[in-house]
Amino acid sequence: MSKKKQVFKPVKALPSFPEEEEKILEFWEKNDVFEKLRETRKGNQLFRWLEGPPTANGLPHIGHALTRAIKDVFLRHKSMHGFEVVPWVAGWDCHGLPVELEVEKTLGFTDKSEIEEFGLSNFNAECRKSVFKYVKEWQDMSRRIGFWLDFDNRYATLDENYVESVWWSIKEIYEKGLLYLGYKVVPYCPRCGTPLSSHEVGQGMMETTDPSVFVKFKALDFEDTYYLAWTTTPWTLISNVCLTLHPDIDYIQVEYNDEKLILAEAIAEKLIIDYTVLQKFKGKELEYNKYEQLFPFIVPEEEAFYITLADYVTIEDGSGIVHSAPAFGEDDAQIGRKYGLPVMNPVREDGTFSEDISDFAGLFVKDADSKIIQNLKDRGLLFKQGVYKHTYPFCYRCDGPLLYYSTETWYIEMSKMREQLVANNEKIRWQPAHLKNGRFGNFISEARDWALSRNRYWGTPLPIWICENNHRTVVGSLDELKDLYGKPLVDDFSLHRPWVDDITFDCPECEKTSTRVPYVIDCWYDAGSAPFAQYHYPFENKNLFNAHFPYDFITEAIDQTRGWFYTLLAISTVLFNKPAYLNCLTMGHTLDDKGKKMSKSKGNMIRTDDVIPKYGADAVRWFLYSYPTWNSVRVDPTQIYETMKKFILTLWNSYSFFVSNSNVDGFNLSTFDIPLQERTELDKWLISEVNYLIKSIDDALENMTVHVAVQAFENFVIDKFSNWYLRQSRRRFWKNQLDEDKKSAYITTYEVLVTLSKLLAPFIPFIAEQLHQNLVKELNP
Numbered sequence: 001m002s003k004k005k006q007v008f009k010p011v012k013a014l015p016s017f018p019e020e021e022e023k024i025l026e027f028w029e030k031n032d033v034f035e036k037l038r039e040t041r042k043g044n045q046l047f048r049w050l051e052g053p054p055t056a057n058g059l060p061h062i063g064h065a066l067t068r069a070i071k072d073v074f075l076r077h078k079s080m081h082g083f084e085v086v087p088w089v090a091g092w093d094c095h096g097l098p099v100e101l102e103v104e105k106t107l108g109f110t111d112k113s114e115i116e117e118f119g120l121s122n123f124n125a126e127c128r129k130s131v132f133k134y135v136k137e138w139q140d141m142s143r144r145i146g147f148w149l150d151f152d153n154r155y156a157t158l159d160e161n162y163v164e165s166v167w168w169s170i171k172e173i174y175e176k177g178l179l180y181l182g183y184k185v186v187p188y189c190p191r192c193g194t195p196l197s198s199h200e201v202g203q204g205m206m207e208t209t210d211p212s213v214f215v216k217f218k219a220l221d222f223e224d225t226y227y228l229a230w231t232t233t234p235w236t237l238i239s240n241v242c243l244t245l246h247p248d249i250d251y252i253q254v255e256y257n258d259e260k261l262i263l264a265e266a267i268a269e270k271l272i273i274d275y276t277v278l279q280k281f282k283g284k285e286l287e288y289n290k291y292e293q294l295f296p297f298i299v300p301e302e303e304a305f306y307i308t309l310a311d312y313v314t315i316e317d318g319s320g321i322v323h324s325a326p327a328f329g330e331d332d333a334q335i336g337r338k339y340g341l342p343v344m345n346p347v348r349e350d351g352t353f354s355e356d357i358s359d360f361a362g363l364f365v366k367d368a369d370s371k372i373i374q375n376l377k378d379r380g381l382l383f384k385q386g387v388y389k390h391t392y393p394f395c396y397r398c399d400g401p402l403l404y405y406s407t408e409t410w411y412i413e414m415s416k417m418r419e420q421l422v423a424n425n426e427k428i429r430w431q432p433a434h435l436k437n438g439r440f441g442n443f444i445s446e447a448r449d450w451a452l453s454r455n456r457y458w459g460t461p462l463p464i465w466i467c468e469n470n471h472r473t474v475v476g477s478l479d480e481l482k483d484l485y486g487k488p489l490v491d492d493f494s495l496h497r498p499w500v501d502d503i504t505f506d507c508p509e510c511e512k513t514s515t516r517v518p519y520v521i522d523c524w525y526d527a528g529s530a531p532f533a534q535y536h537y538p539f540e541n542k543n544l545f546n547a548h549f550p551y552d553f554i555t556e557a558i559d560q561t562r563g564w565f566y567t568l569l570a571i572s573t574v575l576f577n578k579p580a581y582l583n584c585l586t587m588g589h590t591l592d593d594k595g596k597k598m599s600k601s602k603g604n605m606i607r608t609d610d611v612i613p614k615y616g617a618d619a620v621r622w623f624l625y626s627y628p629t630w631n632s633v634r635v636d637p638t639q640i641y642e643t644m645k646k647f648i649l650t651l652w653n654s655y656s657f658f659v660s661n662s663n664v665d666g667f668n669l670s671t672f673d674i675p676l677q678e679r680t681e682l683d684k685w686l687i688s689e690v691n692y693l694i695k696s697i698d699d700a701l702e703n704m705t706v707h708v709a710v711q712a713f714e715n716f717v718i719d720k721f722s723n724w725y726l727r728q729s730r731r732r733f734w735k736n737q738l739d740e741d742k743k744s745a746y747i748t749t750y751e752v753l754v755t756l757s758k759l760l761a762p763f764i765p766f767i768a769e770q771l772h773q774n775l776v777k778e779l780n781p
């Protein structure tokens with residue numbers, strides 16, 4: 001007897017999923033499946049999606065795989081529904097401080113002077129190399145997790161065309177009158193030598209402990225009396241120029257332990273016991289009363305060291321008397337401006353005291369705190385000391401404490417755009433929805449001016465040239481620059497430092513020499529320019545950009561509410577008065593198996609290579625999808641295994657059960673095709689359930705709730721299909737005669753498996769491909 005040809009390829013009861021996945025990856029590549037899919041969708045309705053560009057200067061971990069897996073579900077789903085997904089290309093974020101820090105570390109540099117010695121072109125060449133250092137690892141990770149993405153036509157924020165588009169946008173903003181130079185007290189990282197914008201500061205707030213000291217300032221208008229002031233930043237005492245009181249609060253002069261003090265009446269009861277009140281005054285009665293300079297290192301030119309008044313003084317903390325140093329606080333700076341007080345800033349860019357501050361010269365300010373306290377103690381000027389727990393901003397890149405520091409900074413006047421930001425946010429659908437008017441909405445409704453300039457090297461150069469008469473020329477394109485320069489550019493010219501620094505030209509207004517300001521821009525601005533800069537708009541691709549903007553969908557991690565989500569909206573609002581995106585799904589973070597945030601320094605990073613070779617990409621994907629996308633996920637390998645066992649193996653067993661029985665009975669698509677109305681009630685029920693599932697999946701993805709889709713799949717496959725339908729139908733498959741009832745069970749099961757293979761393709765594309773190859777392709781080779 002000759003061996004009958006099997007209908008389907010036999011299915012192993014427990015295959016090695018990772019091995020099967022490798023074969024499928026080869027099949028997709030050999031047959032250009034992704035490219036062919038995109039080709040067949042050309043000209044259809046667009047689904048416009050924008051890749052948030054990662055920086056490839058570090059190895060990707062499982063968190064990056066999560067973002068890729070989530071994106072992949074939506075893009076595959078839309079594509080299967082016939083949409084042309086655009087641009088569906090990778091993007092790389094290439095500039096900025098993080099890149100510089102990584103290169104500094106590699107070169108063993110600890111401060112900016114070493115970069116200057118090394119040479120800007122050398123340093124920037126290292127940065128350029130560094131940003132693509134792990135691009136292969138990123139591509140391999142993306143490929144292995146099954147993320148379909150066009151890496152060949154990627155955009156990169158360092159491309160000359162990209163930078164030129166960013167320059168165009170900055171000129172637009174300048175011409176709208178929204179770009180200005182300010183001298184403001186800004187959050188400043190002394191380690192990185194640059195100010196940070198408010199959305200960056202928001203990413204590094206941490207609980208910390210600082211010294212809390214009550215300091216005695218000797219009053220000059222009272223005999224043997226001291227003003228008692230409170231501070232948590234003793235290092236700023238060196239720059240003190242005034243003491244600030246609330247005009248309407250009651251202050252008292254008291255005799256206490258043989259000395260006389262002035263402080264707020266309400267505070268005295270809490271701070272001291274057994275004191276005698278000598279006098280009582282309102283704060284405003286003390287205005288302009290003088291005191292002795294606490295640290296006489298700096299001799300100011302303007303008059304200083306007297307009592308000033310401000311409404312922001314409270315009696316919540318401290319003594320009701322605030323020590324003010326206009327160089328190091330925005331409130332202080334305002335008081336300084338109001339009273340015409342000097343700004344004394346003895347702190348160098350690296351956060352250390354200058355030579356003038358003899359006792360503390362060269363010390364990092366925060367490290368000087370204890371020495372300053374000791375000095376006050378020795379001089380009998382320390383009244384009391386303790387510790388103060390509060391939330392303080394740290395640099396989200398280098399973890400060092402930020403200082404509030406007065407510096408020259410170029411700003412985009414976002415505070416003028418609040419209404420438009422809020423109106424454009426109205427057009428965006430957020431998941432989770434509460435972000436719209438909560439975390440994100442609050443942030444934009446109080447948008448601060450955007451500190452755009454950075455005193456750094458590797459970034460998009462700020463295209464502003466200034467002449468000796470202070471006339472400004474903002475350059476918006478390479479051609480404009482060439483025209484102004486009037487000479488041929490060097491062969492290897494690049495729109496980067498140091499090339500642009502070498503360009504000087506005669507000021508169009510007064511013909512004096514114009515030189516470029518020494519700054520690069522916030523790299524978040526680069527990323528936020530992706531909607532137009534990746535097309536080299538407006539120099540090229542105007543129609544393409546107009547067709548693709550605004551984007552239908554973006555999804556990135558939750559911390560981007562103050563990062564990319566914000567800068568995209570900010571820039572698109574200023575330039576086009578439109579939101580850059582219409583739907584935004586936020587993703588939670590991935591934690592290690594103990595629930596700790598993964599970090600390089602803790603060595604608890606889980607990489608895709610740690611889990612995919614064991615369980616397969618489908619299992620990892622399904623595991624990641626099973627949580628609400630915006631929640632943090634604890635990546636626990638045993639849980640990945642459990643998820644796989646529960647769903648993927650159940651699906652596989654149902655499929656394997658069908659195939660082995662079909663091969664025995666010679667399943668035939670045309671002769672087994674029982675019309676739906678002639679099938680059993682059980683079969684009809686399953687078909688109606690699967691139709692309901694199709695709708696549930698579409699709805700879940702429309703609502704950007706991937707985990708709801710996962711629940712619907714599990715509910716259907718495990719409970720309805722496997723545990724109920726197949727169990728109830730076992731005897732139908734096992735009976736001897738191949739009657740209509742048996743055929744009906746076969747065709748119903750077949751239809752359901754084929755539908756599942758399509759529905760699941762965006763979620764677990766490898767298993768879906770296996771099902772499709774065997775169930776569909778085997779019958780129609």
Ligand SMILES: [Zn+2]
Pocket residue numbers: 189190191192193395396397398399400
């Ligand atoms: Zn820093």
Ligand SMILES: [Zn+2]
Pocket residue numbers: 467468469470471507508509510511512
């Ligand atoms: Zn000029």
